[in-house]
Amino acid sequence: MSMSSDSGGAGLNSEINVTPMVDIMLVLLIIFMVVTPLLQSGVTVTLPRGKNPDEDANITKDTAVVVAIPDNGVYYIGRDLVREDRLVDTIKSRMKGLKPSDPQIVYIKGSNHVQYGDVVKVVNMIRDAGFEQLGLVADKKKPNEE
Numbered sequence: 001m002s003m004s005s006d007s008g009g010a011g012l013n014s015e016i017n018v019t020p021m022v023d024i025m026l027v028l029l030i031i032f033m034v035v036t037p038l039l040q041s042g043v044t045v046t047l048p049r050g051k052n053p054d055e056d057a058n059i060t061k062d063t064a065v066v067v068a069i070p071d072n073g074v075y076y077i078g079r080d081l082v083r084e085d086r087l088v089d090t091i092k093s094r095m096k097g098l099k100p101s102d103p104q105i106v107y108i109k110g111s112n113h114v115q116y117g118d119v120v121k122v123v124n125m126i127r128d129a130g131f132e133q134l135g136l137v138a139d140k141k142k143p144n145e146e
Contacts, residue, residue, distance in 0.1 A: 043068040043076040048112040050138040058103045059137065065094045066137075067126075068109045072118050087122070088129045095131065107135040 045068050058064055067087070068076040075082050082090050091106060098104065106126050110119040123134060 043070055043079060043109075045070045045109045045111045047109060047137060047139045049141045051141055055140075056105075056107075056135060058105065059107050059135065061102075063098055063102050064107060065091060065098075065105070066107045066109060067091070067122060069114050069118060069122065070111050071113075072115055075122070088125055091126060091131070092129060103133075104131070105133040105135050106131050107137055109137040 059066065066078060070076070073084065075084060075087055077087070077090050077094060080090075095104065095106070108119065108122060108126075110122075119136075126134060
């Protein structure tokens with residue numbers, strides 16, 4: 001008895017089965033969707049909104065020096081809580097750790113319910129320490145916001 005291709009045998013299948021690949025891609029997509037918000041560097045601050053703030057991609061880098069002011073008298077550099085009297089020293093040490101190719105900017109994220117004078121005090125402290133490049137961080141207004 002000889003076997004032929006039309007005898008209903010299993011034979012070889014040369015087509016790619018994409019179902020397992022699609023399953024893996026969907027699982028990876030879900031993992032990235034869950035993990036991405038957790039990768040936000042620094043402290044969560046409710047930022048003021050502006051009509052057209054310029055976006056600076058350098059603020060999301062791990063080397064960026066970001067001072068967050070989530071509440072009056074509370075200061076964070078990155079995720080580290082810093083007392084007001086240690087703020088300038090901590091900024092200086094972080095700025096010394098930057099490469100010459102990295103932007104030499106100190107970013108300030110002041111919450112929209114923090115008193116204006118508190119943000120100005122931090123700006124003055126940073127300028128008195130010799131850092132002239134500052135970035136004030138704001139969110140962009142959505143088209144339907146006023």
